[in-house]
Amino acid sequence: MTNYRHYEAADFVADASFQAWVQHGSNHEFWTGWQAANPDKASAITTARKLVEALRFHSTEVDPAEMTAVMQNINQALDQTKKNESSARRRLIYIISAAAASLILGILFLWPPSPATVTITTSFAETREVALPDGSRVILNANSRLRYQKSWSASREREVMLNGEAFFKVTSHPSGLHPKFRVHTPMGNVEVMGTAFNVHNRRGAVTVVLEEGKVKMNDLDMVPGDLVTVSATGSERRKVDPAKFLAWKDHRLVFENEPLSSIAAILEDTYGYTVQFRKTAAKDLRLTGTYPGNQIGLLLSAMRAVHGVKIEQRDSTIVIE
Amino acid sequence: MTNLHIPLQDEHTLWTKLREGDRDAFGEVYRRYFPLLFRYCIRFTDNRHLVKDVLQDFFTQLYLKRQTLTIPERPKSYLLVSARRELVRRLGTETRRAGEPLQEEAYDFSLELSAENLLINRQHEEKKARHLQRSLYLLTDRQKEAIYLRFYESMGYDEIAGIMQLKEVKYARTLVYRAITELKAVLEKDGLLLSKH
Structure with missing residues (x-):
């Protein structure tokens, strides 16, 4: 048995048995007993505990x-x-x-890396505001990537490449630059004249919601309040309340009779959780309400309270019974 | 998701069967270790396709060259070492193709705190979590890799040294300790370790 008498906080943090205790509650009896017998180590233990607790990493898992x-x-x-x-x-x-x-489609999609290209990426649970060379404003949602040429000219269309989700507020007719603005996604592109809209491009489908102005999604004219989804199986257009789709900008999650399966997709795509359903039936349960986007715990509590389902969270995995 | 219950075979039997050409045993090794190798490799690059491609090649070769395989004493370490070597080699090729100068052992290792940590309820704590996240960025890639292996995959120092091809085991320990000390300093400065709640 290791002699822990001379351990300092850092030693505890690095110790496998101590880690296992904090992370999974293993060796519980030993550590509670040891703590009681060594009260002078209380502060080292507290410090070490907090460090181990803080060091929970996000992990990208294979599908x-x-x-x-x-x-x-x-x-x-x-x-x-x-x-x-x-x-x-x-x-x-x-x-x-x-x-x-x-995979060629995917590869074609990556622009040849050149120093003249700007790439902006966000990690899970992070949003970023970006000013484009023409003064247009982009708010990039979590787990997304935006690429564009560093310098824009009058002879070439203004173009950006999006993977993930972003809200665009496009400057119309900037002087000295091309009037057309285009957002490329793997499922097609959005042609813009000067307007505000949201592009959501995840899981093999792209969804565009237009707030104001006029855009063309793959040659389909859209008017404010239009939602167009394009995926491998075809495209769909319907009328929506854009506010619901733009709420993420203000760190809010707005659901209206939303199935738990699509809420799970958001938790995975935007926040990096892995969500598992023990029973398939739970996927179709619905949820309505507005939740703070930075307190996922509240959202989970609401799901528990509304449907009486058991939801367990361990590190980055959420299991819905 | 397949939730078939697979009776737990002991590793040695499994690898012996794999060496004899048992495809079921090979499938079981794949199921057991693919997720682990994937989440490790994806930290070196955000190119998911490349990682899958490397691992596909890796597992195919594992089966094809089964006869020359020595049954590994610690399969997890063995697979991590071999897959990592393959990935770093491929990343080198990709870099060269992109016209960038190839640097030995120049790689990125990304490590981010889990979203849960960044979403701690109270706002001032969120700020601290962000500080901690930033301090993680300040660690060297090798420090990050070492603490990932130690904390996430619970590996011993000897295994970490093996995987990261360090000349001596003590270097692995040094990497881990230096990282912990730096993180501790950041948290202390923020008063995170003092607050009681």
Whole structure:
């Protein structure tokens, strides 16, 4: 047994058994007993506890669907190898490059990295306000990326590339610059004349909500209050209250009869949680209300109270019973 | 999500079977370790496709070269070392392709506090969490990697030294301690460690 008598705060923090106690409650008896027997170490222990508690990291996990897809590629490669051991290597390369080809859309999308490109990224739970070279204002939501050329000219359209979600307030007809402003996303682009709108581009779909002015989403004219969603399965247009879709700018989450499944998607995309549903039925439960975007605990409490479901949170994982 | 209950086979049996060419055993190794390797590798790059591609290649090769495989005593370390080596090699190739000069061991390791921590209820605490986040940015990439392995993956110093290819085990300990000391200093300055609530 380690002799902890001479341990200082930093030593406790680095100790595996101590970490396990703080993080998962393991070795509980030992540590409570030790604490009681060594009252002079109380402050070192408190300090160490707080440090370990603070050091909970956000983790990007693989999607189960991605894991299955990769395994299928591997199985395919291995089956091919079995059929023809001699050309194993060649086939493997062929299959891997086929997999790569299917990603071409994604790759085309990344602009060739050059010093003239500006890239702005936000981490989970972080929003950032950006001023573009033409004076247009962009509020970038969490877990998003915006790219654009550093200098803009009159001969070339003003263009930005968006992954994630952002609100745009576009300057109309800036002097010396091209009148057209375009937002590119993997599912299409938004053409703008000077206006305010929200672009949400996650999970293979892009949703544009127009607050004021006029935009074209893939040649479809939009008027204020329009919502257009484009995904691989097609596009959809409907009338909405833009305020609900812009609430994230003011750090609010507004739900109107929203299924828990889409709330879970927001918790994952914007805040970096992993949300698991123990029972599929819970996905269809609905929630209405406005919640502060920086206190997810309140949102979870509301979900518990409204539906009587059990929700457990451990680090970045939320489990809904 | 597949929630099939897979009876826990002991690692040695599993790897022995894998070496004999058992595809089910291979599938089980994949299920057990892919998520771990993914969340580690994704810290070196935000290119998800590249990470998946590297891991796909890595697992394919693991099976194809099974006969030359020595059954690892600590599979987790073994896989982390090998996957990391492969990833760093590929990142080097990508960098070269992008026309940037290749630097040995020049890599980013991103480490961010969990959203939960950044969303502590009271506002002044949120500010402290942000300070802490900023101090994490100040750590070197190697310090970040070491404390990630120590705190998130609960690895021993010897394993950390192995994974990060440090010449001596004590260097791993130094990296972890230096990081802790720096973070502690930031928190102390903010009075976070003194406040009682």
